[in-house]
Amino acid sequence: MGAYEYLWMQPGMSVRRMAALLGREGAWLPSELVPQDKARETWAEVIAEFERRGVANFGVRLYGAWTYPACLRDAKEPIGGLYFRGSWDLAESPRRISVVGTREVSPEGRDRTRKLVRQLVASGFTIVSGLARGVDTIAHTAAMEFGGRTFAVIGTPISESYPRENAALQEALANKYLVVSQVPVLRYKRQDYRRNRLFFPERNKTMSALTQATVIVEAGETSGTLTQARAALDQGRRLFILESNFHKPGLAWPAELERLGATRVADFSQILEAFA
Template identity: 65%
Template sequence: MSAWPEFLANKPVNTRAELGAYEYLWQQPSSNTKRLAQLFESHPGSLPSDLVDEDVAQRVAGEVVKQFAKRGIKRFGVRINGMHDYPGRLRDATEPVEFLYFLGSWELAEAPRRVAVVGTRKVTAEGAARTRKLVRALVEHDFTIVSGLAQGVDTIAHQTAIEHGGRTIAVIGTPISEVYPKENAELQRRIAEEFLVVSQVPVLRYKAQGPNGNRLFFPERNKTMSALTEATIIVEASETSGTLIQAKAALDQGRKLFILESNFNNSAITWPARFEKLGAIRVREFEDIARHLA
């Protein structure tokens, strides 16, 4: 990474070309997050445009902009590895992304005290109540609430943060031009306008492939969400929940992982004890979180 400032000083970065080049790399049949990470690792100091013909990159960028226009998106931002405003914390991920799209105020991604509040889509009534109580306390202590805009815990976390005058960031598993689930369209719009929505999902690849391929973007965004925050807090999750992907990522990335006590009291699951042995912190009361993040 030490060569980046000198490299960029001698090469102006054309954002549109980088966008098109990155999208083109994703259009290749064998592309996935791991292979692209390996590609850039094998080409240190390279931007996406260094690996794609310029005319091709510009053409593909035009296609992306047209897709955004169809969805009413006229202004959006990007972050590119190697540029000064790319979040260096992302490099802690095992397979870090080179390129991010965003809508809203990027300053929130750099604000101190960012924590992810995540959990199951099929949240219980008790889990919903715990999520609201937890997020209220986090907002009162000036934490920025990060979640994935999914059904259940994620949606409640975002809504509670907004209702109590807090800040929130949505790291989504679709392109910024898409909404999932559909019932969160208004919530996503509000977060994009007043806070921040972040996506690493390539627009054209997502559009070209079906649900079976696109579902793989959700666990990848969990790893990115973890990298962007200083801690992940799990409210409620089943034994097979995608939330556990973020749990593992948090520990692998050197982030703190908090698990609410109620999970340890659930005899139907074994993952809480397993992650506690790996370094996760059991949360019996909010002060357990506040103390570790002081």
């Protein structure tokens, strides 16, 4: 993992370049491409950062290693590695579904999210979201409230939290459930914050790959949620769009995604039927 972090520190490195470097079939481990002393030095920096931020327990998954999740290979550009805190078993639970949407959720969207999550939990689904403001936060908190399972795929390193007001929620998920991050610790720390924004849409692609389906509760025409929607279709995952989105003036994306294979959901039974 130190070698992986070292590769991310090289100029011009991106998810696409990393995927090409490691090879889709896992022919290379990062440690085969980086001098051992450099990998160890870099890893020492990562551990020092974790200690400074109070991250005591974590795990890793690395492309090319036997523990790497097979489902992530369905991504167009599989990520090279990830960190996690909590129980990895949740990422391998039988029914995993992403509930995502806008940060600026409407009161109606809030109610729909809670109702949907309550139904999903009652049907044995693990709720996955991105810990962002709005729909994501409601999905996680509702899943916990209704006694379900949930985990977050975040767009920052596991040693950071965004938004800041969700720091306590992230810690609760890490302690009782699961938090997953593909974001390289040192690259994130050292580069300009504006470039770090690029990790969020990449996070959405990974969230889609880790789950069997994505449900969009509510989203605007330029929402980052649509990155996950298109990734889900590319990866052969189910994509559900709540009916209410089709009746909002000015939204073109619901009809466009329906033409590409998404399912318009007017009743919860449609989701159950798709999984049956």
